[in-house]
Every structure is written in structure tokens, then in C-alpha cells.
Amino acid sequence: MKRLFVAMPYGERKAPLDYEEPDKTCVIDFDAVWTGILQPAIPPGYQTKRADELRQPGLIDRMYNEWLFDADIVLADLTFGNPNVYYELGIRQALSKKGTVLVACKGSKLPFDVRNQYVINYDYFAAPALRAFQADLRQAIENASTLEMDSPVHVFLPGLSIGRYLGEKSPEAKVQELSLKIRALEDALRDQRSQDTEDRLLDKIRAAATPSRVLSLYQLVSTRDIKSTRLLEQLAISLRDASYFDEAIRTLDRALEIAPDDPELLREIGFVCRKKGPLFHAQAETYMLRALELNDRDSELHGMLGGLLRRRGDYEGALIHYRRAHELQPHDLYPIVTVGAMCGALGKLAEAKEWYGKLQTTCERLIEQKHADHWTFLCLGEAATALGQQEAALAAYRRALEMKPPIEHVLSEIEMLEFLVERHFAAEDALCALPILRQYTESQRS
Structure with missing residues (x-):
């Protein structure tokens, strides 16, 4: 007579079917699952033994392993992620190439280890659906008994040899x-x-x-x-x-x-x-x-430190870090615009205009290449402001605002223009540009 070992919880248990939703619990009587759902689906000719029937004095480990090793079929109920069941399933798939059939209550979320294995779902809470499940389970047991190899461990290690007393x-x-x-x-x-x-x-x-x-x-x-x-x-x-x-x-x-x-x-x-x-x-x-x-090669960090030093009034220190950021990322707009601003703040007017001219050229090239975003036009507006091109500055700022830039980017540009005003560099043109930027931020906040 063939032997079938059943690894499953027993008695009435309360737990979540989905371990990711621990608050959603349900109650399942696994004795009822065994007698009313699983046992009737087992084909004739099998001697069955449920795991809890081995809980008796003696060498429990040995009895478990004898059944897990020798049984023609092991039926494992994975509902509620019971650690004993997974323990027994692991031993079975490590020790034996024989058939193993996996079942679980409908709605169970299984861990990734077994998701790729075939699992038959029964609906504990819907009796009419049980006949189809029992037919599927009976067929799975019959199919498993004829398979040469069922364990994923032995599929992965086809040459693995297991014996009770080898070695x-x-x-x-x-x-x-x-x-x-x-x-x-x-x-x-x-x-x-x-x-x-x-x-x-x-x-x-x-x-x-x-x-x-x-x-x-x-x-x-x-x-x-x-x-x-x-x-x-x-x-x-x-x-x-x-x-x-x-x-x-x-x-x-x-x-x-x-x-x-x-x-x-x-x-x-x-x-x-x-x-x-x-x-x-x-x-x-x-x-x-x-x-x-x-x-030291983090250009963005040099820019951050430059911004911090600028706010603390250390314009020379800020300029050092802005220049280093430009060395590391020569095509990045931010280091170019900030080097220009620091030169202007330090009274290096010719050098400031040279940098703002470079910024303007870079922005225009991005626009020609259709790679421009709102930040490109904000920088172009500041470059035109610093170079005394008031109409061009206003046009660039309006184009940037049409793109609905994040409010923090516009606030950053307002801060830079206010800095130019404070340092008396291109102050008149900066004052002309500030209202449209402030109006935008006020409209976004409202």
C-alpha cells in the first residue's frame, strides 16, 4: 500500500492569510479542513498519516524523517505560513525526489521560495467550490505518484544521492x-x-x-x-x-x-x-x-558648500568651491551662474560679465539643441540681467514660468537676484525682473 504523509496545521487557528496585512485575520479549523476537504480527495489505496499523529513519546525526529523520506506522496498545507509545515516541506524536498503536493487556502500570500511551485487552492469559506478543488487534488496526487522527480532541490542537483546510512x-x-x-x-x-x-x-x-x-x-x-x-x-x-x-x-x-x-x-x-x-x-x-x-569630486557638494558660504558672507570661500564644481562639471549651468555671481559680488565686474556671457552662450546652445528646460531659461534670464539686457531677461523669465517650474526653483532665482541687488551688481535690471518671479510664487502658493 502506498503511503501519504500530510504536513499541515491542526486544530483551530487564527491568523492573517496575507502576512503583509497582519491586522486582517481569519479563523480556520484545520481538523475540519483535513476531514472535510483534503481527506475525501485522497485516492483509494493510500495509508495516510498526519504530522500531529506522530506527536507521541519516542524518537519523534526519526519518525518524521522516516515518513518524509519514505512516503510516496507528501501533502503540505501552506496556509498561515506555519513554520512546522515549512520545516517538513524543506526536509521532504531535500531528502526525497518523490511527489510533493502543495495546497493552501484561497487568498494565502506565499513567500517567494514557493511561489514558482504549483499550489492548489481550496476555498475554506465557500463549500460549493470544494468539489473542483478535491478533483484537482486527487488528480495532482495521482500525477505526483508517477513523476520520476518532483523536488526542486533534486531538479537543481540531479546527481544528489540521499541514503539513510551512507557515509x-x-x-x-x-x-x-x-x-x-x-x-x-x-x-x-x-x-x-x-x-x-x-x-x-x-x-x-x-x-x-x-x-x-x-x-x-x-x-x-x-x-x-x-x-x-x-x-x-x-x-x-x-x-x-x-x-x-x-x-x-x-x-x-x-x-x-x-x-x-x-x-x-x-x-x-x-x-x-x-x-x-x-x-x-x-x-x-x-x-x-x-x-x-x-x-572631493562631488561637484554638487561643492555647489552646496559654496551656497552655504555665500549665505554666511564668505564670498571668496564660496567662489573657490563654485570654481571647483565647474572644473568637475564644466557643462553644468549652476557652477557657471554662481561663479559669475560671486565675481560680481566681489567687485570683479569684468570677470563676472565674462562668466555670464559664457552662461548665456551655453543656455542658447541648449535651446538650439532643444534640450532646454525651465532651469535653462531661469539661468538665461539671470545672464541677460547681469549683462544689462533687460528685455531679453524678462523674455527668458517669462518663458521659464510658462513651463510651470517648481516653486523652490523660482525662489532660488529670486534669492540670487536679491543677492545681486544687495551687492549692487546689475541691481537696476534685477529689480525689474523680480516682480514677475514673485508674482508667480504668490500665485502658486495661493
Whole structure:
């Protein structure tokens, strides 16, 4: 007589079918599943043994392994992700090439390890659907009994030979080794589930469209043991963009505990401190200089540090970093425009106009090549302002605003024009351009 071993939970259990939705639980009586759903579908001629029937005094491990190794068919119910069932399934697929049939309650979300294997779903809550399931299960058991090889382990390792008493080790020692391997697989599965969860969180953070949504995700992440610095950095950037500076700094502090010498994290926390206000500028400079020690070829970081020094009135220091940014990225518009502004602020008028002329030429080339965006036209407007071309400046700014640029980009350009006015460089033309930019920001805020 053929033997069929059943690995499944027993008794009444309450748990979520989807491990990603732990609050949505349901109750299943697995004794009823066995007697009313699974057992009637087993073809005649099988001696069946359910796992809980082996829970008796004696060498339990040995009895388990005898059935898992020798049974012609193992029927495994994966509902609720029961660790005992997965343990028994792992042993079966490692030890035996014989047939294994997988079932689960409809709605169960299975881990990635078994998603590529054929699983037959029964509907515990819909009795009329059970006959079709039982027919499918009966056919699957009959088919599995004729397959030469069923285990994915033995498909992957076709030359693998398993015997009870082969080699120098006792069966108990071999089972212990397998148990350790299964625990390692369970650890890997937990790590993968954690990674999957973090990947989904990262997608949600990137898609967050409102400050309240960003703050809600921050509160969620704060309750979890996140190990991904990429996720924490993206969350901090979203918080910074939503002006939640304290929350952004706390998030970056968590990331720096994981990777204290990551220049990207140091750069970002420095930028957040700079955005937070003048009282935190010294702290911002410390973080940025540390990031530069680790990566001096970060042109954007040189630009950030230049912006910080400019706000602190250190125009010579700012010019040094803006020039370095231009050396690293000679075709980037930002270093060109900021070098021009610093030269103008320092009274180097001829050199300032030379840089703004270079900026104008670069912007016009991008426009001719149809590669221009709103930032191109904002820079072109500033170049024309600095060169005394008032009408051209206004036309460029109007063209930029027609593209509906982000309000923070327009505010940055307003800040630069106000800086030119403050430093008495192209002040009259800058004052003429400021109203249309301010009007745009006011309309967007309203």
C-alpha cells in the first residue's frame, strides 16, 4: 500500500492569510479542513498519516524523517505560513525526489521560495467550490505518484544521492545538519521578507505627494528596525522638501549609525542643516567638509558648500568651491551662474560679465539643441540681467514660468537676484525682473 504523509496545521487557528496585512485575520479549523476537504480527495489505496499523529513519546525526529523520506506522496498545507509545515516541506524536498503536493487556502500570500511551485487552492469559506478543488487534488496526487522527480532541490542537483546510512555520519547527525540548513533558510527568508518590506516602503516614499503623507511614512518608519540607508536617505530628502527639518535630521542620524562614513548621507544632513537656518550653518559646514574629505569630486557638494558660504558672507570661500564644481562639471549651468555671481559680488565686474556671457552662450546652445528646460531659461534670464539686457531677461523669465517650474526653483532665482541687488551688481535690471518671479510664487502658493 502506498503511503501519504500530510504536513499541515491542526486544530483551530487564527491568523492573517496575507502576512503583509497582519491586522486582517481569519479563523480556520484545520481538523475540519483535513476531514472535510483534503481527506475525501485522497485516492483509494493510500495509508495516510498526519504530522500531529506522530506527536507521541519516542524518537519523534526519526519518525518524521522516516515518513518524509519514505512516503510516496507528501501533502503540505501552506496556509498561515506555519513554520512546522515549512520545516517538513524543506526536509521532504531535500531528502526525497518523490511527489510533493502543495495546497493552501484561497487568498494565502506565499513567500517567494514557493511561489514558482504549483499550489492548489481550496476555498475554506465557500463549500460549493470544494468539489473542483478535491478533483484537482486527487488528480495532482495521482500525477505526483508517477513523476520520476518532483523536488526542486533534486531538479537543481540531479546527481544528489540521499541514503539513510551512507557515509560515516549517523542519520541523527545528518538530520541535525539538515535542521541547521533549514534554520539558515528560514533566516534567509526572514531577511528577504524584510528586504521586500523595505522596497515597498521606498516605493511609497518616492510616490508620496503631500507633506502629510511624507510625515505619516516617517512615523511608520520610526517604529521599524530599518537597515536600508537608501530608504532612510530618500525619506530624509522627502522630509526636507516638505520642510520637516528636525525629522529629516533624526532620520539621517539613524542612517549614519549604520554607515557613519557615507559621504552622501553626510552631504544630505549638511544640506538639511543649511536649510534649517543660520543657527545651524556651522553644523552644516562641518558635515559638508567631512563629506568632501571622503569624496572631493562631488561637484554638487561643492555647489552646496559654496551656497552655504555665500549665505554666511564668505564670498571668496564660496567662489573657490563654485570654481571647483565647474572644473568637475564644466557643462553644468549652476557652477557657471554662481561663479559669475560671486565675481560680481566681489567687485570683479569684468570677470563676472565674462562668466555670464559664457552662461548665456551655453543656455542658447541648449535651446538650439532643444534640450532646454525651465532651469535653462531661469539661468538665461539671470545672464541677460547681469549683462544689462533687460528685455531679453524678462523674455527668458517669462518663458521659464510658462513651463510651470517648481516653486523652490523660482525662489532660488529670486534669492540670487536679491543677492545681486544687495551687492549692487546689475541691481537696476534685477529689480525689474523680480516682480514677475514673485508674482508667480504668490500665485502658486495661493
